[in-house]
Amino acid sequence: xxxxxxxxxxxxxxxAYGVSVVFxxxxxxxxxxxxxxxxxxxxxxxxxx
Amino acid sequence: xxxxxLAQDALAGGRTGSWLHYxxxxxxxxxxxxxxxxxxxxFSIALTVTGIVWGYYFAPADWEQGDAARxxxxxxxxxxxxxxxxxxxxxCSFFSIIWRHPLADLAAEEIGPVGAGFTAVCLVSxxxxxxxxxxxxxxxxxxxxxxxxxxxxxxxxxALIRAFDNPQHGHRAAAILALVGAVNLPIIVYSVQxxxxxxxxxxxxxxxxxxxxxxxxxPLLIASVGFYLCFITLVVARMSAAIMERKTRNLLLAAAERxx
Numbered sequence: 360x361x362x363x364x365x366x367x368x369x370x371x372x373x374x375a376y377g378v379s380v381v382f383x384x385x386x387x388x389x390x391x392x393x394x395x396x397x398x399x400x401x402x403x404x405x406x407x408x
Numbered sequence: 409x410x411x412x413x414l415a416q417d418a419l420a421g422g423r424t425g426s427w428l429h430y431x432x433x434x435x436x437x438x439x440x441x442x443x444x445x446x447x448x449x450x451f452s453i454a455l456t457v458t459g460i461v462w463g464y465y466f467a468p469a470d471w472e473q474g475d476a477a478r479x480x481x482x483x484x485x486x487x488x489x490x491x492x493x494x495x496x497x498x499x500c501s502f503f504s505i506i507w508r509h510p511l512a513d514l515a516a517e518e519i520g521p522v523g524a525g526f527t528a529v530c531l532v533s534x535x536x537x538x539x540x541x542x543x544x545x546x547x548x549x550x551x552x553x554x555x556x557x558x559x560x561x562x563x564x565x566x567a568l569i570r571a572f573d574n575p576q577h578g579h580r581a582a583a584i585l586a587l588v589g590a591v592n593l594p595i596i597v598y599s600v601q602x603x604x605x606x607x608x609x610x611x612x613x614x615x616x617x618x619x620x621x622x623x624x625x626x627p628l629l630i631a632s633v634g635f636y637l638c639f640i641t642l643v644v645a646r647m648s649a650a651i652m653e654r655k656t657r658n659l660l661l662a663a664a665e666r667x668x
Contacts, residue, residue: 366474366475366476367474367540368474368475368476368540369475371476371479371536371537371539371540372464372475372476372478372479372536374536375479375482375483375532375533375536375537376460376464376478376479376482378529378532378533378536379460379482379486379529379533380460382525382526382528382529383456383638386522386525386642387638387642390642390645390646390649391645393645393646393649394445394645394646394648394649394652396649397648397649397650397652397653397656398649398652400652400653400656401652401653401655401656401659404655404656404659404660404663405659407659407663408659408662408663
């Protein structure tokens with residue numbers, strides 16, 4: 360296993376991976392929340408019909 | 409004779425249209441997507457985590473760039489997905505203009521923000537790679553500039569689709585922008601061959617002759633498949649959510665009209 364944090368490039372590598380992971384996790388959570396909320400609202404509207 | 413030929417052609421055209429309409433039905437899409445989504449999400453998370461962890465910790469450092477080359481395992485997949493996403497956007501826009509199908513408009517609307525996000529990741533990670541290698545976060549290089557144009561095309565598409573009171577007008581205008589903007593895709597791909605660029609040339613080729621060692625190629629391919637699956641999962645989930653939101657709105661409107 361390499362020691363990334365000992366590398367002189369560590370801030371750049373960690374920054375690039377950090378941005379990617381934050382984006383993927385962030386958009387994943389937002390999409391999942393929207394999907395769940397849309398499903399619940401549709402179910403409630405169909406039951407109220 | 410001629411009439412028969414014309415009638416056969418018309419029938420064939422009709423079949424093509426009905427085939428497309430059969431699979432592009434929003435209700436049918438929702439029923440197909442629901443059982444597939446958990447599997448898509450599981451595979452995309454597993455492959456993306458494997459690719460990223462492999463690239464960050466276990467892949468060998470580059471002989472020339474050292475550990476900085478590890479940025480490749482997020483930068484390259486993000487770039488590929490950004491371009492593939494725009495190609496998908498252009499295909500949906502083509503279907504929207506030719507067949508005027510609402511599912512194509514819906515897909516284009518949901519692809520835009522996801523594709524813009526991946527393009528932003530590509531630009532930021534590329535900039536963080538450029539600083540230690542070139543001594544600058546940004547240069548007006550042909551590859552970098554054409555990807556920045558791609559990002560602006562995505563932003564323009566997102567804005568244009570929502571810029572009209574009548575959503576159909578927005579979808580039509582955005583579809584034209586997406587189709588015109590597709591000319592940027594070959595420019596991005598061939599920019600490193602057509603101009604002298606600071607950005608390195610293509611390392612991986614489908615036709616063979618990849619200039620990357622296998623211990624670096626495997627994590628890169630796994631991360632790339634993971635990113636592609638993430639993109640597909642996100643777009644399918646967003647399209648499903650949008651269909652459910654529209655159904656809910658229609659049900660609530662119908663209920664409001666029935667109310668005394």
